[in-house]
Amino acid sequence: MPFNPLTIDLPVREIIPAVREHLAAQNTLIVNAPPGAGKSTLLPLAILDEAWLSGQKIIMLEPRRLAAKTIAERLAQLLGEEVGQTVGYRIRFETRISEQTRIEVITEGILTRMIHSDRALTGVGIVIFDEFHERSIHADVAMALSREAQHTLRPDLRILVMSATLDMPQLTSLLKAPVAQSMGRQYPIDTIYTGEADDRMLPEMTARVVQQAAKEREGDILVFLPGENDIRKVEMLLRKQLRGFQIHPLFGMLPFGKQYAAIMPDRNGRRKVVLATSIAETSLTIEGVSVVVDTGFGKTSRFDPKSGLSRLETVRISKDAADQRAGRAGRLGPGTAYRMWSKTTQERMAPHRTPEILEADLASLVLDMAQWGIMDIRSLTWLNPPPRAALQYATEMLHQLQALENGRITAHGQKMHALPCHPRIAHMLLKAEESNQTALASDIAAILEERDPLDRNAGIDINLRIEALRRYRKEQGQGKRFGKIEKVARSYRLLFSIAADNGTFDEYETGVLLTHCYPERIAYARPGNNAQFQLANGKYASAGHRDDLAHEPWLAIAHLHAGGEDNPGRIFLASPLNPRDLAPLVKQQESYTWDVNDGELTASLDTRIGSIVLQSKPLPAPDEKHRVPAISEAIKHEGEHLLDFNEEVTQWQNRVLSLRKWRPQEAWPDVSTPTLLMTNANWLKPLLFAIEHPDDLMQLELLPILGKFLDAEKLARIEVLAPLGINLPDGAPMELEYQPNGLPPKLEIRLQDILGWEQHPHVDGGDMTVELHLLTPDLKPITTVSDISTFWNGNYRVIKRQLEVVFPGINWER
Structure with a gap:
């Protein structure tokens, strides 16, 4: 008897008829459903026998290998089969599929390779992007190429995007697709804020909160930590301090057998603590968990085009990631989430995580696109276009590796890509x-x-x-x-x-x-x-x-x-x-240098390996045609001191970069100083022909020059979403101070000037709180406030009594 997904009691079954109807009528659909709704489990099986699929395969992308394997096993189990029959999986260095496989669960990078080997994705009827909110670079590239195939070769190819925490209006606008929404069955979650965690003492503080949770709540505990080192330290502490619990680490480098042990119930019925990285945020259901302890930190790899290096950094997570983590406590019943930060910090957290494509090494992406034959990468329809500076660095590096020549892939590059x-x-x-x-x-x-x-x-x-x-x-x-x-x-x-x-x-x-x-x-x-x-x-x-x-x-x-x-x-x-052995790398070349002190152009014949000069001979009377490129090169390295990045310019940069952080889906440009310097030839070159002395650079007014980075629509939106200031209740304007890294803007203001305020000021369409730095009448700092209602009902009563003594001439009543 064929499997009927409507018999499985999971919340997403309520939208199965709508999903079938939508996919029969159009080629793109978005499914919005909370964690635990069953979208990964039921929807692939629900469309397996649809007429439009006509025997073709379903490809479902998962961001992590463990999720791909466990979901494939669950789907096969529902069909009463072994993995590798109707349902199989492909992950790096491991494949379990057969000729009869019709649902392939794969990790995201594999789809890109499938498209390169067959641009039309012959035999594939639908590509499902699961947990798309994670926005890995592989998912973004796969989405761009799948849509390119859909638009040019396969209008019948379906794309199904599934997630719990996406910006739906922006996504539906870009994909021009309807949304099928399941309300899910999320149980109530009691959220407890334990106060700020010191990242220097994170393992010790985490162990204490876990012990507190173990005493106060029943059920298994899922703990979110930034990385393996932190997990190992907490594991060591808890094995000494927490008796009667099974302690399981869970991270990507762990052998699969130990990962499975972490997500399955304890065989002897003992309570367990799972110490996990962000691998446990989505897709996986960890049986028995009713308590989440969230440190509020995660690891992200950030690429610096100026240095050419990627660095793994510990960063504060975003609000949507925090909600995703807390939701793990309410998948199987009522739960509790212990957040190791304050409500004030919660207000300051970025609404959405930054897509990886905005911070990653783009070498593989550039090579992928060159193999596809796409030279203008940003011309594709991206949710977030890749940054110009990172693209430029990746392209130059691939030329150095002989993979590209004049922007096109070489025979050697094709071998590299394979x-x-x-x-x-x-x-x-x-x-x-x-x-x-x-x-x-x-x-x-x-x-x-x-x-x-x-x-x-x-x-x-x-x-x-x-x-x-x-x-x-x-x-x-x-x-x-x-x-x-x-x-x-x-x-x-x-x-x-x-x-x-x-x-x-x-x-x-x-x-x-x-x-x-x-x-x-x-x-x-x-x-x-x-x-x-x-x-x-x-x-x-x-x-x-x-x-x-x-x-x-x-x-x-x-x-x-x-x-x-x-x-x-x-x-x-x-x-x-x-x-x-370095002899083949030694080159002689003429070098032209613009002196950043006096503006003199000098030339030399250098014997060098890259920037390492082994020998240098001065050359007389350099040709003036080399002046502008030499000035541009000097700006790359010294531009922060050569150009006038004044407070007005810095505030404009911070406003744009804040919106880039807060609204990653809107493709705000990267106007950070390192990127501007790296790409100065693109936006500053016409003005360099008139530069004779370094002082001339300092005279350039950067703000109107940089303003051209924004089109008319964004020029209008920045004034609405990130205004220069706000008005006091009496109408007087006050300037905001925008911070780097997407932190909340600051407003320094005397306390007596806001006594009539009932609503806390916000920017970013109401999503980002303004941080109030309250001052005494003589402009000395009092306190910082991120929730004015809480302040009036709490600390203000104590502060008011002190101010009445020091400043008796002011009426401090509200």
């Missing part, structure tokens, strides 16, 4: 194949892609990791730390049909292979600066003074922290280099 890894790794593997070093390169690639298997005391030499990996293979897997790395290395060996090499190797060859991966991170020891190195990209980085590689003259650096404006980066993984 490999399931970052373009840097792909380039290294292909170059290694030419020199018969693929076995070594596959070991290097696996180590670069996975977490460092050695502790920090091991030093920065990557060759120590390669030796340890080869010992692991020789000893036939004695020691679990290298199991994951060896699995990845084996997958690369299979791609190139080679055997493992467990013998000795030349550490200088490791260095050469790393230069293929990171040519801009070739590093030369700075004379007189022990353990400091200049990189080919012009940056500086340091190793520990006692490290074995600290005194090497040349290094190939693989992993490093970018460092700050005045501080060198920190090297984490590197290999020594033999200078003789």
Whole structure:
């Protein structure tokens, strides 16, 4: 008897008839349903036998591997089958499908590769984007390419977008699609704010809140922490402090067996505590959970186009992520959410998470689009267009890796694209194949892609990791730390049909292979600066003074922290280099420099590797045609001091960047100072022809120049959503001070001027609270207020008594 999804008691079944009707009539639909409604479980099965599908496949995208596997298993279970029959899954390095598979649950990057191999997605009837609110870069790219296929080749291809926390008006407008909404069955959640958490003491404070929750509430506890290190510390504390509980970590790098143990009920009926990263925010139902403890922090990878590096940062989560996390407590019954922050902080949190495409390394995206034949990437219909500066950096890097030539993909680039890894790794593997070093390169690639298997005391030499990996293979897997790395290395060996090499190797060859991966991170020891190195990209980085590689003259650096404006980066993984091996990279070129002190244009003939100058000879009388490019290059590095980024300009930047943070779906431009400097040739070049002296740059009025970044519609919207100021009850205007990083704007104001206020001021259409910095009559700070009603009913009573004594001439009654 065929499976009938309408017999399953999940809230989403109420909209199944509407979903079927919509998809029969049009090719795009949005489903909005809260966590636990059953959209991932029932909707794929509900449309499996629709006439328009006519035997074609359903492809469902999941943001994480664990979710893809568990959902596939649940769907197969409902059909009474094994995974790999009607329902299968494909994740990186693991596939369970067959000829009879009609529903494939896949991780997001796999769909992009499917489209590249078959632009029409032949045999696919619908693509389902599950948990789309997470807005990973893979999901955004897959969406852009799927819509391109839908518009040009496959108007019959259906797209179904499913989520719990999306900005529906913006999404429906862009996709021109209707919404089928399920109200779900979310049980009531009691929210408890425990006060501010100190991120320096986060594990200890989290353990205390978990113990409090264990005493005050029944049921299993789900704890959200930023990353694995925090999870391990809390795990260690709770194993000592919390008796009678099973403690389970849950993060992406954990073996699947342990991940499954975390999401399933304890076999002996014991209460459990699951310590999870954001992996547990969506898709997965963790049985038995009725309590959530949320630290309010998460990890995000942010790419800096100025340094060319991505950094994993711990950041405050957004309101929608906090709601998503709290909702995990109410999926199976009434629950409790302990939030490790204050109500004031809750008001200050950004409404929505920032889409990854706005902060990520875009090298793979640029290569994907080049393979597709798209040169103007921003011409596609994006929910958020990728930033120009990051695109520019990625394009330049791919030219350096020989993947692109004049913006078009090369034969070498096509080979790179065919490999399931970052373009840097792909380039290294292909170059290694030419020199018969693929076995070594596959070991290097696996180590670069996975977490460092050695502790920090091991030093920065990557060759120590390669030796340890080869010992692991020789000893036939004695020691679990290298199991994951060896699995990845084996997958690369299979791609190139080679055997493992467990013998000795030349550490200088490791260095050469790393230069293929990171040519801009070739590093030369700075004379007189022990353990400091200049990189080919012009940056500086340091190793520990006692490290074995600290005194090497040349290094190939693989992993490093970018460092700050005045501080060198920190090297984490590197290999020594033999200078003789660098001969092919040494180039002679004419260099033109604009002196930022006197405006003089000078020229030299340099022998160099990137920015590392090995020898320089002055050249006489440089041609003036090089002046503007030299000024532009100087602005890239010194523009913050050469251009007048005054308070008015900074406030305009902060207003635009705040809206970019608060409204990521509206494609506000990136006008941050690093991006403006990096891309100055695009917006400032026509004015540079008149520049003779550095003082001339300082005379440029930036505000009207930068104003051209906004079209007429956005010029009007910024005045409404992020106004320069607000009016007091008596009509007097007061300026707001907008903050970096999307923080709430500040208003410094005397307390007696707001005594008549009942409503707290907001911007961003009412979604962002203005932070009131209250002052005494003589302009000294009193307190900061984010909720004026709470203030009047609480702290004001104490403050009022003090003010009446110090300032008796003012009527402090409201």
